[in-house]
Amino acid sequence: MERIEGMVSDIVFKNEDNGYTIAHLANEKDEVVIVGCMPTLSVGESIEVEGKWINHKIYGAQFEVNQFIPITPSSLEGIYVYLSSGMIHGIGEKMAKRIIDKFGVNTLDIIQSTPERLEEVEGIGDRKVKQIVKSYEENRELRNVIIELSPYGITPNYCLKIYKKYKSKAIEIINKNPYKLASDIRGIGFKIADDIASKIGIDKYSKDRVGQGILFALNQSLGSGHTYLPKNILIQDSVKLLEVEPGIVDECIMDLAYDQKIHIEKMNGEHLVYLIPYYMAENGVCKQIIKLSQCEFDDLNIDIEKEIRIVENEENIKLAQNQIIAVKEAMNSGVVVVTGGPGTGKTTTINTIIKVFENNDKEVLLAAPTGRAAKRMAETSSKEAKTIHRLLEMGYATDSEELLFLKNEEDPIKADVVIVDEVSMVDILLMYNLLRAIKHGTRVILVGDSDQLPSVGAGNVLKDIIDSNVINVVRLNEIFRQAQESMIVVNAHRINHGEPLFLNSKGKDFFFLKKTSNEDVLNEIIGLVNERLPKFYNVDKMKDIQILASMRKGDLGVTNLNSELQKYLNKPEKFKVEEKFQNRILRVGDKVMQVKNNYTKKWENEDQSDSGEGIYNGDIGYIYHIDKDKRNVYVLFDQVKIVSYKYDELDEIDHSFCTTIHKSQGSEFPVVVIPITWAPPMLLSRNLLYTAVTRAKKLVVLVGDVRYLEHMIKNNRTNERYSNLGYKLNKFKQEGLLLK
Numbered sequence: 001m002e003r004i005e006g007m008v009s010d011i012v013f014k015n016e017d018n019g020y021t022i023a024h025l026a027n028e029k030d031e032v033v034i035v036g037c038m039p040t041l042s043v044g045e046s047i048e049v050e051g052k053w054i055n056h057k058i059y060g061a062q063f064e065v066n067q068f069i070p071i072t073p074s075s076l077e078g079i080y081v082y083l084s085s086g087m088i089h090g091i092g093e094k095m096a097k098r099i100i101d102k103f104g105v106n107t108l109d110i111i112q113s114t115p116e117r118l119e120e121v122e123g124i125g126d127r128k129v130k131q132i133v134k135s136y137e138e139n140r141e142l143r144n145v146i147i148e149l150s151p152y153g154i155t156p157n158y159c160l161k162i163y164k165k166y167k168s169k170a171i172e173i174i175n176k177n178p179y180k181l182a183s184d185i186r187g188i189g190f191k192i193a194d195d196i197a198s199k200i201g202i203d204k205y206s207k208d209r210v211g212q213g214i215l216f217a218l219n220q221s222l223g224s225g226h227t228y229l230p231k232n233i234l235i236q237d238s239v240k241l242l243e244v245e246p247g248i249v250d251e252c253i254m255d256l257a258y259d260q261k262i263h264i265e266k267m268n269g270e271h272l273v274y275l276i277p278y279y280m281a282e283n284g285v286c287k288q289i290i291k292l293s294q295c296e297f298d299d300l301n302i303d304i305e306k307e308i309r310i311v312e313n314e315e316n317i318k319l320a321q322n323q324i325i326a327v328k329e330a331m332n333s334g335v336v337v338v339t340g341g342p343g344t345g346k347t348t349t350i351n352t353i354i355k356v357f358e359n360n361d362k363e364v365l366l367a368a369p370t371g372r373a374a375k376r377m378a379e380t381s382s383k384e385a386k387t388i389h390r391l392l393e394m395g396y397a398t399d400s401e402e403l404l405f406l407k408n409e410e411d412p413i414k415a416d417v418v419i420v421d422e423v424s425m426v427d428i429l430l431m432y433n434l435l436r437a438i439k440h441g442t443r444v445i446l447v448g449d450s451d452q453l454p455s456v457g458a459g460n461v462l463k464d465i466i467d468s469n470v471i472n473v474v475r476l477n478e479i480f481r482q483a484q485e486s487m488i489v490v491n492a493h494r495i496n497h498g499e500p501l502f503l504n505s506k507g508k509d510f511f512f513l514k515k516t517s518n519e520d521v522l523n524e525i526i527g528l529v530n531e532r533l534p535k536f537y538n539v540d541k542m543k544d545i546q547i548l549a550s551m552r553k554g555d556l557g558v559t560n561l562n563s564e565l566q567k568y569l570n571k572p573e574k575f576k577v578e579e580k581f582q583n584r585i586l587r588v589g590d591k592v593m594q595v596k597n598n599y600t601k602k603w604e605n606e607d608q609s610d611s612g613e614g615i616y617n618g619d620i621g622y623i624y625h626i627d628k629d630k631r632n633v634y635v636l637f638d639q640v641k642i643v644s645y646k647y648d649e650l651d652e653i654d655h656s657f658c659t660t661i662h663k664s665q666g667s668e669f670p671v672v673v674i675p676i677t678w679a680p681p682m683l684l685s686r687n688l689l690y691t692a693v694t695r696a697k698k699l700v701v702l703v704g705d706v707r708y709l710e711h712m713i714k715n716n717r718t719n720e721r722y723s724n725l726g727y728k729l730n731k732f733k734q735e736g737l738l739l740k
């Protein structure tokens with residue numbers, strides 16, 4: 001396929017029935033005849049056509065058009081944004097301006113057809129022209145997205161995200177339904193999509209618009225963890241978003257339900273509105289967990305007491321009463337939940353359960369929701385542990401980015417026992433996918449701490465299951481002597497009970513350093529991490545210490561802390577390569593975190609003797625090399641895995657000298673430093689502090705204002721999530737549908 005750009009100078013023929021058009025397309029070089037189905041073409045329009053040259057018997061050479069893309073001729077701004085975006089090697093902001101000052105709307109034509117003319121611009125020589133032409137060609141489709149969308153205020157970075165999502169169909173998809181942007185692209189809100197829609201001519205009161213607004217409001221609510229919204233709340237949210245009357249919204253909610261885009265469930269006279277996958281997941285989890293829990297077992301003809309004693313002797317340990325109950329329940333139940341705070345013996349219990357089953361020839365599989373948590377589980381059990389996604393053999397559907405799990409009810413996981421740790425992090429969709437892949441007769445053991453932050457995704461799965469009292473739950477509440485010596489463990493429990501903390505005991509592991517101004521907190525943290533902690537605790541400032549902040553913005557938010565810490569922990573040096581990307585500098589040696597799951601990201605070790613795929617949300621690594629020519633950044637994870645990121649993939653990594661507490665869920669660090677300062681009320685909460693503190697294994701240092709610490713401990717108001725799993729589980733019980 002070839003491509004030509006130009007302006008339509010004449011329309012010779014147009015068949016109004018089938019859109020077949022013959023036109024002249026002119027550019028700086030020449031004028032050609034184009035033919036094909038182009039029903040909307042008009043004279044004066046700038047377009048790019050894709051197709052092939054044919055030789056017509058009578059009319060000679062013609063370009064047969066396969067598809068054409070309009071280029072907005074007036075979007076000088078778009079051309080500027082594109083040229084200065086950094087996507088075109090060799091052009092910066094100033095150069096972009098000089099080129100556009102010289103060539104105006106013909107700029108792209110010139111680059112495409114007579115690039116040598118670029119040399120007329122001051123500062124451009126033969127080499128630069130070649131560079132420009134090369135990256136211009138490489139970025140062809142992306143260019144169209146930038147030119148089309150930047151007049152709506154969408155930055156090149158977002159255009160890149162949009163392009164990555166929709167590829168060559170980007171413009172077509174947006175023109176058809178701009179609201180898709182708001183649900184598909186993180187960071188693009190309904191307002192921008194709506195702005196595009198109104199420019200395209202979509203009516204404010206059209207059902208399409210109102211329907212999209214309602215779906216958007218529901219999608220947004222997932223971000224706050226809700227699996228559904230009560231109808232009256234959904235109407236309120238939608239009215240605010242769409243600026244239309246409630247009656248129209250109500251009507252459109254019914255239409256969406258008829259079209260099976262949403263599901264409305266009636267509960268105690270209230271209407272609960274679900275997006276379909278969440279409705280199916282909530283019902284599915286409820287049904288499946290009840291089914292699995294009803295299973296009767298007679299396959300372990302063993303003396304459990306004796307089996308436990310064997311393991312106790314091997315491990316030189318005496319299990320506490322509740323740990324023994326947990327092991328017994330695990331043997332006899334289809335589903336059991338084992339829950340408890342830090343130091344209450346969950347790991348010891350899991351390990352005993354594994355041993356008893358394995359001593360009796362049962363196959364046990366281990367899984368956890370994140371890569372880090374799975375790694376820890378593998379370390380403490382000395383047995384392979386997978387992420388739940390891997391256990392379910394996740395893959396992608398052909399030709400789409402849709403996640404698929406190969407393990408499901410038709411091809412379930414083959415195991416006698418599945419043990420899942422850190423279940424507080426599992427959302428309703430993942431739990432559904434997990435449970436549907438577990439066959440009747442496989443025991444399921446769910447382990448977690450329900451006082452941790454709930455899952456990032458929708459639902460309150462672990463807490464709902466525990467609170468429903470429908471599934472067997474064993475609560476471990478004894479803090480073992482060894483654990484009691486740790487103020488981290490003791491204070492974590494005190495936080496949970498809303499009690500004041502033991503701070504600054506000599507020789508202990510939990511400190512509070514009082515500083516009131518943000519500046520003092522910042523300087524204290526830098527001093528601690530850069531000098532005092534490494535010196536007095538013999539820890540590595542990069543690898544062993546993790547700073548955890550509650551928010552992203554502000555002086556003591558993650559973004560600012562990272563840029564301040566970078567100045568001390570990884571200073572610029574003459575031979576240390578660095579590159580500026582918008583508002584951050586990436587430098588060799590920087591500590592970075594992968595911020596989304598990328599199951600297919602390839603890694604290999606240094607001598608390429610080992611390789612694999614999969615880098616997960618929360619994985620921490622170090623920038624190992626930056627290749628400015630290849631435009632690649634290489635990051636080293638787990639000391640051996642080298643992963644290459646193209647410049648346009650760098651939104652997958654963030655600096656991680658400091659990370660959010662939310663991102664730290666499921667990870668552990670030797671030393672944790674936490675700024676304690678003002679934050680929005682929902683972030684000054686008990687379970688956020690609890691989650692942060694329980695990430696530390698050796699030392700916790702809090703720096704800030706004790707009033708906020710006290711406030712956090714007192715504030716046990718967790719943000720309520722609309723989730724109906726607990727109610728549904730209970731309904732089964734009340735209606736006598738449980739067998740035991």
Ligand SMILES: Nc1ncnc2c1ncn2[C@@H]1O[C@H](COP(=O)(O)OP(=O)(O)OP(=O)(O)O)[C@@H](O)[C@H]1O
Nearest residue numbers: 318319320341342343344345346347348480482483
């Ligand atoms: N029955 C027991 N008797 C004595 N010590 C125990 C017993 N069970 C566990 N411990 C000890 O208590 C400490 C905490 O146990 P474990 O690591 O199993 O708890 P946990 O709930 O997994 O903690 P965390 O969530 O902090 O990892 C460990 O040092 C462990 O050896």
